[in-house]
Amino acid sequence: MSYASPALNRLAEPSSLDGIAIPSLPDAAPCAVRGEVVVELSMRHAGTRALTLRYELQGPAGAPVVFVAGGISAHRHLAASGVFPENGWLNDLVGAGRALDPARRQLLAFDFVGADGRLDAPIDTADQADAIAQLLSALKIVRLQAFVGYSYGALVGLQFAIRHPARVETLIAVSGAHRAHPYAAAWRALQRRAVTLGQLQCADAQGLSLARQFAMLSYRTPEEFGERFDTAPEIVNGRVRVAAEDYLDAAGAQYVARTPVTAYVRLSESIDLHRIDPADVRVPTLVVAVEGDRLVPLSDSVALVEGLGTLGQLRVLRSPYGHDAFLKETDRIDSILTSALRAAGDPA
Amino acid sequence: MSYASPALNRLAEPSSLDGIAIPSLPDAAPCAVRGEVVVELSMRHAGTRALTLRYELQGPAGAPVVFVAGGISAHRHLAASGVFPENGWLNDLVGAGRALDPARRQLLAFDFVGADGRLDAPIDTADQADAIAQLLSALKIVRLQAFVGYSYGALVGLQFAIRHPARVETLIAVSGAHRAHPYAAAWRALQRRAVTLGQLQCADAQGLSLARQFAMLSYRTPEEFGERFDTAPEIVNGRVRVAAEDYLDAAGAQYVARTPVTAYVRLSESIDLHRIDPADVRVPTLVVAVEGDRLVPLSDSVALVEGLGTLGQLRVLRSPYGHDAFLKETDRIDSILTSALRAAGDPA
Numbered sequence: 001m002s003y004a005s006p007a008l009n010r011l012a013e014p015s016s017l018d019g020i021a022i023p024s025l026p027d028a029a030p031c032a033v034r035g036e037v038v039v040e041l042s043m044r045h046a047g048t049r050a051l052t053l054r055y056e057l058q059g060p061a062g063a064p065v066v067f068v069a070g071g072i073s074a075h076r077h078l079a080a081s082g083v084f085p086e087n088g089w090l091n092d093l094v095g096a097g098r099a100l101d102p103a104r105r106q107l108l109a110f111d112f113v114g115a116d117g118r119l120d121a122p123i124d125t126a127d128q129a130d131a132i133a134q135l136l137s138a139l140k141i142v143r144l145q146a147f148v149g150y151s152y153g154a155l156v157g158l159q160f161a162i163r164h165p166a167r168v169e170t171l172i173a174v175s176g177a178h179r180a181h182p183y184a185a186a187w188r189a190l191q192r193r194a195v196t197l198g199q200l201q202c203a204d205a206q207g208l209s210l211a212r213q214f215a216m217l218s219y220r221t222p223e224e225f226g227e228r229f230d231t232a233p234e235i236v237n238g239r240v241r242v243a244a245e246d247y248l249d250a251a252g253a254q255y256v257a258r259t260p261v262t263a264y265v266r267l268s269e270s271i272d273l274h275r276i277d278p279a280d281v282r283v284p285t286l287v288v289a290v291e292g293d294r295l296v297p298l299s300d301s302v303a304l305v306e307g308l309g310t311l312g313q314l315r316v317l318r319s320p321y322g323h324d325a326f327l328k329e330t331d332r333i334d335s336i337l338t339s340a341l342r343a344a345g346d347p348a
Numbered sequence: 349m350s351y352a353s354p355a356l357n358r359l360a361e362p363s364s365l366d367g368i369a370i371p372s373l374p375d376a377a378p379c380a381v382r383g384e385v386v387v388e389l390s391m392r393h394a395g396t397r398a399l400t401l402r403y404e405l406q407g408p409a410g411a412p413v414v415f416v417a418g419g420i421s422a423h424r425h426l427a428a429s430g431v432f433p434e435n436g437w438l439n440d441l442v443g444a445g446r447a448l449d450p451a452r453r454q455l456l457a458f459d460f461v462g463a464d465g466r467l468d469a470p471i472d473t474a475d476q477a478d479a480i481a482q483l484l485s486a487l488k489i490v491r492l493q494a495f496v497g498y499s500y501g502a503l504v505g506l507q508f509a510i511r512h513p514a515r516v517e518t519l520i521a522v523s524g525a526h527r528a529h530p531y532a533a534a535w536r537a538l539q540r541r542a543v544t545l546g547q548l549q550c551a552d553a554q555g556l557s558l559a560r561q562f563a564m565l566s567y568r569t570p571e572e573f574g575e576r577f578d579t580a581p582e583i584v585n586g587r588v589r590v591a592a593e594d595y596l597d598a599a600g601a602q603y604v605a606r607t608p609v610t611a612y613v614r615l616s617e618s619i620d621l622h623r624i625d626p627a628d629v630r631v632p633t634l635v636v637a638v639e640g641d642r643l644v645p646l647s648d649s650v651a652l653v654e655g656l657g658t659l660g661q662l663r664v665l666r667s668p669y670g671h672d673a674f675l676k677e678t679d680r681i682d683s684i685l686t687s688a689l690r691a692a693g694d695p696a
Contacts, residue, residue, distance in 0.1 A: 182577035183570035186592035201549035222531035229530035240617035244534035269588035
């Protein structure tokens with residue numbers, strides 16, 4: 001790995017985005033900084049690239065650092081703070097009394113390599129792991145107390161535990177395994193085809209929206225849909241419209257508004273490129289699986305844990321939210337994280 | 349219901365399609381006829397329409413008649429015969445010694461209303477049932493020994509048993525229930541959106557192909573894909589291509605070659621329009637469910653059987669082929685059909 005010059009490495013900007021100086025915060029308010037680090041990344045399938053890594057770090061200096069990585073649409077902003085008050089993608093799991101309490105530890109997250117849509121090349125989960133290691137070096141963080149990865153973030157965490165084991169004490173990998181399951185990979189491949197079909201004719205947004213709507217079906221479960229959308233279809237303009245279509249429309253539109261097409265395609269691909277040998281993981285790892293996850297079958301989580309040998313532990317949840325349980329079953333996930341972080345050196 | 353004139357009602361053409369007279373067949377060879385019946389059908393959502401029903405009837409005159417209806421891409425040609433030697437969609441379940449032995453009974457099937465792509469309007473499963481009743485009248489078939497329905501055909505069979513109970517002794521409904529499950533309906537709605545996205549851009553075939561490929565994922569299971577497609581993805585022209593994509597390409601192309609876009613859209617919709625009250629079914633009904641069917645959850649089959657009361661029975665299969673088990677687990681399905689037809693008056 002080659003690093004950018006130290007001057008470039010930490011462009012922490014402890015101010016809001018519009019440049020207004022932040023007010024002084026009460027002691028209880030956790031501090032947060034955002035910054036960018038320029039690195040040269042030697043990528044598995046895309047050569048060596050100069051990339052800008054965008055991170056956010058929330059919590060008091062000196063506290064243990066936990067890296068948190070989510071699904072392919074997650075980003076560096078985990079949760080609201082005094083500095084960045086908008087809600088983050090993990091808002092419900094971050095807070096006072098939670099395992100991820102920004103008063104007691106530093107929470108670090110970044111925008112995935114490729115998330116800005118500027119890198120139109122295959123991106124490996126190993127690339128993400130190496131980028132995170134470079135980010136830690138730039139931030140002078142020697143070792144993480146934990147890497148908490150969910151979905152795509154779990155895959156990246158496994159790569160990190162293989163490639164940079166000295167830099168993390170424990171890995172918590174939720175809803176992600178050692179490989180992309182062939183059925184889930186096929187599902188994602190078809191989503192990418194929806195994007196391609198849209199792109200053919202400059203209907204990029206429609207293609208991406210449709211891809212996201214198909215993805216939503218893989219993130220959730222028939223149980224949830226059965227509860228939420230059990231009304232008869234309507235005939236609208238001579239076409240049948242089923243109960244879930246309003247919800248799916250909204251999900252597609254929301255996603256299109258914030259996601260570059262290239263980012264979606266390349267990060268979706270990245271999930272399918274993922275393949276590790278669990279025996280190569282050299283960090284204690286808690287695998288959290290959700291029974292009913294339509295993307296990561298329980299059998300793959302079990303195979304992962306078996307491959308981890310004495311370093312692996314398995315927790316299984318049952319949830320109507322399937323693959324999205326991490327974002328929805330927040331109390332149960334928090335309790336799992338609390339136990340895992342306690343084992344990784346927290347005071348009881 | 350209004351019938352077409354008797355002269356139109358039976359246009360049985362016991363000749364091959366190119367008009368060449370058929371050779372006389374050995375006694376053992378089951379005879380088969382194809383014909384067309386023009387009917388006026390009062391439809392639930394599409395007014396009264398004059399429609400041409402295309403049927404095929406295989407087996408000796410006078411034998412008990414079993415009506416067989418399959419998924420939305422099934423048609424009137426169930427199996428090869430001396431007269432129509434090409435393979436049918438149900439070839440593996442039809443034959444000497446099978447429950448569906450065309451030497452021992454007459455097997456009747458038709459092309460679903462809408463299958464020719466000429467009816468661009470919502471089609472209800474009740475419409476299909478009424479069309480079948482008219483077909484039976486035209487063919488002077490008073491009563492079926494059994495209605496064997498699989499997938500969409502099971503939904504039509506349930507409607508037939510509600511609307512025309514005097515015309516059928518027993519119903520065997522495989523992989524179909526009293527409603528479209530909301531999750532499966534959402535899945536199909538998105539397939540139809542893929543068609544629409546294609547149509548918008550004059551890429552009809554690509555849209556239909558993509559819809560079919562998504563449908564294939566709902567017909568099969570992760571178990572099967574896990575076995576068949578467990579190889580690493582490739583990078584082809586800078587894009588990730590997963591192991592199942594060749595298979596999905598072929599499935600899409602094959603489907604596009606034989607299916608009018610309108611037929612696909614309207615029959616897909618028809619599944620989602622389906623809703624019956626099981627208590628209205630007045631015919632003994634065997635419900636065959638497949639554990640792991642991603643379109644018809646076991647819980648819906650159980651609810652159907654509970655609603656059928658004393659008329660209902662349930663058989664559950666476990667199969668890696670999921671929704672497609674009827675077409676794949678032919679020995680097990682045959683044994684179920686044999687028992688069911690025996691109960692419906694067959695000699696033991």
